[in-house]
Structures are given as structure tokens and as C-alpha cells.
Amino acid sequence: MDTIFALATVPGKSGVAVVRVSGAQAFESCRLFGFEPVPPRRTALRRLVHKDHGFLDEALVLTFAEGASFTGEPVVEFHLHGSIAIAQAVLTCLSDVDGFRTAEPGEFTRRALDNGRLDLTQVEALSDLIDAETEMQRKQALSGFSGRLRDAAETWRTDLIHALSLLEATIDFADEEVPVDVSLDVSALLGRVSNDLDREISGFSIAERVRTGFEVAIVGPPNAGKSTLLNALAGREAAITSEIAGTTRDVIEVRMDLDGLPVTFLDTAGLRDTEDVIEAKGIQRAVDRASRADLRVFLAGSGEVSQVQKQDGDLVVQAKSDLTDDGTGVSGKTGQGIPELISNVKRVLQDRATGAGLVSHDRQKDVVIRARSHLAEALTFADKGPEFYDLASEELRAAVFALERLVGRVDVEDVLDKVFSSFCIGK
Numbered sequence: 179m180d181t182i183f184a185l186a187t188v189p190g191k192s193g194v195a196v197v198r199v200s201g202a203q204a205f206e207s208c209r210l211f212g213f214e215p216v217p218p219r220r221t222a223l224r225r226l227v228h229k230d231h232g233f234l235d236e237a238l239v240l241t242f243a244e245g246a247s248f249t250g251e252p253v254v255e256f257h258l259h260g261s262i263a264i265a266q267a268v269l270t271c272l273s274d275v276d277g278f279r280t281a282e283p284g285e286f287t288r289r290a291l292d293n294g295r296l297d298l299t300q301v302e303a304l305s306d307l308i309d310a311e312t313e314m315q316r317k318q319a320l321s322g323f324s325g326r327l328r329d330a331a332e333t334w335r336t337d338l339i340h341a342l343s344l345l346e347a348t349i350d351f352a353d354e355e356v357p358v359d360v361s362l363d364v365s366a367l368l369g370r371v372s373n374d375l376d377r378e379i380s381g382f383s384i385a386e387r388v389r390t391g392f393e394v395a396i397v398g399p400p401n402a403g404k405s406t407l408l409n410a411l412a413g414r415e416a417a418i419t420s421e422i423a424g425t426t427r428d429v430i431e432v433r434m435d436l437d438g439l440p441v442t443f444l445d446t447a448g449l450r451d452t453e454d455v456i457e458a459k460g461i462q463r464a465v466d467r468a469s470r471a472d473l474r475v476f477l478a479g480s481g482e483v484s485q486v487q488k489q490d491g492d493l494v495v496q497a498k499s500d501l502t503d504d505g506t507g508v509s510g511k512t513g514q515g516i517p518e519l520i521s522n523v524k525r526v527l528q529d530r531a532t533g534a535g536l537v538s539h540d541r542q543k544d545v546v547i548r549a550r551s552h553l554a555e556a557l558t559f560a561d562k563g564p565e566f567y568d569l570a571s572e573e574l575r576a577a578v579f580a581l582e583r584l585v586g587r588v589d590v591e592d593v594l595d596k597v598f599s600s601f602c603i604g605k
């Protein structure tokens with residue numbers, strides 16, 4: 179197997195740039211730069227001098243022995259001065275070595291998975307951890323990375339295997355005069371796992387929202403002040419505003435971190451009947467996105483009927499409150515009412531986020547649903563009595579298999595490309 183290397187830090191200027199080398203020959207990279215390998219788990223300051231390219235940098239070199247690194251392979255890290263030219267020179271020298279090549283996106287993590295240092299749910303969580311932009315996302319990803327979903331899956335699997343062994347013991351001793359009645363124990367085990375899986379399935383959509391961010395659409399008639407409000411929320415001129423009705427056409431997105439809650443505000447085209455073909459397309463986009471958003475903020479103008487349905491939890495706010503004097507509503511112009519609007523959005527979404535489960539990816543949800551439906555079949559057969567225990571067992575084995583797919587113990591190849599395609603190079 180090749181020894182792989184990559185820049186592990188963001189390309190470009192920085193304080194420090196880290197080049198990571200992993201594989202059986204990783205320690206050879208020290209010799210490549212003119213010094214003996216640094217002892218494992220030690221850092222040493224070294225001059226990197228290449229036989230052809232000369233003196234490249236003075237760097238901190240950190241090494242890990244096989245079986246005691248992130249990937250599980252021997253690893254060498256070069257902590258370089260964060261210069262584009264230095265990183266480039268070091269990478270060029272490494273690529274000239276036989277058996278060395280640039281790592282693919284996520285390939286270090288893939289080796290960590292192959293070497294059993296992480297399971298598939300941890301790999302997915304690690305990708306989420308790198309993508310995390312808010313506290314809520316960080317905590318969610320870290321809980322997956324710490325193995326909470328893997329541990330839950332292992333508990334479910336153990337319970338199902340226990341139930342399976344009870345059923346199979348009964349099948350094997352079916353001829354005996356007084357077979358032990360295992361039905362209560364089996365339904366207790368299966369019932370417990372079913373409840374857990376049901377909770378995960380119902381908590382999926384919220385967990386998925388936490389992972390990718392909630393969408394809040396600003397909706398209302400033209401000229402209501404939607405774009406002005408978005409700009410006020412964003413603190414920058416994200417959208418064009420004007421006194422001409424029908425200014426906004428495309429959906430404008432602004433990502434925000436509301437005390438850890440990941441929220442994308444959407445500014446949308448003003449809703450009205452129009453002859454203008456382009457404006458009508460914009461309105462269609464507005465209606466589609468606003469209807470699918472997690473929450474809508476309706477800017478109330480003069481009582482128009484909206485083409486977007488109001489849903490549970492949606493907010494209705496009086497716009498341009500600086501022009502009225504009753505002190506309620508919101509003004510994008512003066513900022514009046516914006517803190518209240520933000521805290522209302524936070525309240526509604528935070529409340530929903532408490533229902534988030536451990537399952538946050540489609541792939542995970544799909545296998546959990548599959549396990550759950552095999553479990554339902556197993557329960558039905560088990561309830562019919564011992565002569566159906568062999569059919570119940572078969573369903574249980576299928577449920578166990580689905581849980582093994584959840585953690586990536588089986589059938590992993592077909593999902594890996596998708597999982598790792600979202601990783602960056604160097605991870």
C-alpha cells in the first residue's frame with residue numbers, strides 16, 4: 179500500500195502549515211529531508227535539507243508509531259512555516275519518492291476506518307465536526323465522534339443477538355416435553371430496541387436540521403422591507419433594496435449563528451400577481467423555498483392574502499415599525515424590534531432542536547428504518563408462537579445485519595465513496 183501525504187492545513191498563507199505523511203514508509207520522509215526519524219510521539223526542531231532542492235525550512239517534526247496514530251499507520255508530520263512556497267516545495271519532494279503519492283480527500287480518515295480506529299458513524303461525525311460552524315453543531319458532531327451512536331448500535335445489536343439465541347434455543351429443543359417459554363424475554367428485548375429505533379427515526383429530521391442548519395424564510399408583499407430586514411440581520415448589504423416593488427428575484431441566503439443555533443435566513447421575492455415573466459419566476463422560487471423552510475417570518479403589510487401557507491410556529495411581524503408609533507413590529511431601517519425577532523426565532527427552533535436524535539444522516543436513517551421494519555416482522559412472527567420462531571429468527575438476523583451496516587462492519591464499500599467525497603484533502 180502506498181504511503182500518502184497531503185497538506186493538512188488550509189492552502190495559502192498561515193502561521194503554520196502541517197504536511198502529514200502516513201503509511202509504512204512514512205519515517206523515510208525524515209531521511210528524505212536529511213535527518214534520522216524523530217522518536218515516536220516526540221517533536222523535534224529540524225532543518226529540512228533535500229539532496230536536490232537544498233534547504234527548505236526549519237520545521238517542527240512530529241512522529242507517531244504504527245498502531246499509535248490517527249490513521250493507525252506510522253505517521254510523520256512536518257509543521258512548517260505557513261508559506262505557499264515552502265509547502266509546495268515539501269510536497270514536491272515527497273511526490274518524487276517511490277511508493278509515495280498525494281492523499282485523496284478523506285484518505286487519512288479512510289485508513290483510520292480500515293484500521294478499526296474509527297467506525298463509520300464516527301467517520302461521518304468527524305466530517306460534521308470539520309463542517310461545524312456553531313456550538314450546537316459542534317456538540318452534535320462531537321457526540322457522534324465520541325461514539326454515542328456506535329455505542330447505541332452495539333447495545334441494540336447485543337439485545338437482538340440475545341433474543342435470537344433465546345429463539346434458537348427453543349427451536350433446537352422444540353421436541354422436548356416442556357419447552358422453556360422465552361416469549362416474554364424475547365418481546366421485552368425486542369420492545370426495548372424497537373422503542374429506541376422509533377425514537378431515533380422520529381428524531382432524525384431535527385438532528386439533520388441541526389447538522390445542516392435551519393432555514394428561516396422572510397416572506398411578504400413587494401416593498402414590505404424584507405431585503406432591508408435581511409441586511410439588518412446580516413449586518414451587511416447582502417441583498418439589493420429599493421423603493422421599486424419587485425426588486426428581489428433570486429433567493430438570497432445569509433448564514434447566521436444565533437447563540438449556537440445554525441440558521442440560514444432567506445430573503446425572497448415579494449409575493450403578488452404579476453405580468454412580468456422574470457418576476458413570476460422569482461415568486462415561484464420564493465413560494466417553493468418558503469414553503470419548505472423550517473420557519474417563515476411574514477412581514478405584514480396591508481393584509482394581502484399570501485401565496486405561502488402559514489405553518490405551526492411561523493411568525494407574523496409588522497414591518498417598517500419606525501413609521502408607526504405603537505412600538506411593536508420590526509424596522510430594518512432603525513433596527514427596532516430585531517433583537518425580539520431573533521429571540522422569537524431562537525425560541526421556536528431551540529424548542530424543536532431538543533427533539534434531535536443521534537441519527538443525523540440519511541444513510542444512518544435508512545439502515546435504522548430497515549432494522550426497525552425487520553424487527554416489526556420478527557415481533558409479529560414471535561407472537562404467533564414457537565412454530566414461527568425460525569421465521570422470527572431470520573428477520574432478527576436481517577435486523578442485526580442492518581445495524582452492522584450502520585457502524586460499517588459489513589457492506590461498507592458501496593457507501594465509502596459517498597461518505598468520503600465530502601471530506602477535504604488532508605483529513
Ligand SMILES: Nc1nc2c(c(=O)[nH]1)N(C=O)[C@@H](CNc1ccc(C(=O)N[C@@H](CCC(=O)O)C(=O)O)cc1)CN2
Binds near residue numbers: 242245246
Ligand atoms: N497535529 C495533529 N493534531 C491533531 C490531529 C493530528 O493528526 N495531528 N488529529 C487528527 O486529525 C486530531 C487528534 N487525533 C489523534 C488521534 C489519535 C492520535 C494517536 O496518536 N493515538 C495514539 C496515542 C494516544 C495517546 O497518546 O493517548 C493511540 O490511540 O494509540 C493522535 C491524534 C486533532 N489534532
Ligand SMILES: Nc1nc2c(ncn2[C@@H]2O[C@H](COP(=O)(O)OP(=O)(O)OP(=O)(O)O)[C@@H](O)[C@H]2O)c(=O)[nH]1
Binds near residue numbers: 403447497500
Ligand atoms: N421607513 C422604513 N422604510 C423601509 C424599511 N424597510 C424598508 N424600507 C424601505 O422600503 C423600500 C423597500 O424595501 P425593500 O427592503 O427593498 O423591500 P422588499 O420587501 O425586499 O421588496 P421586494 O424585494 O421588491 O419584494 C425601500 O425604499 C426601503 O428603504 C423600514 O423598516 N422603515
Ligand SMILES: [Mg+2]
Binds near residue numbers: 406417426446
Ligand atoms: Mg427585496
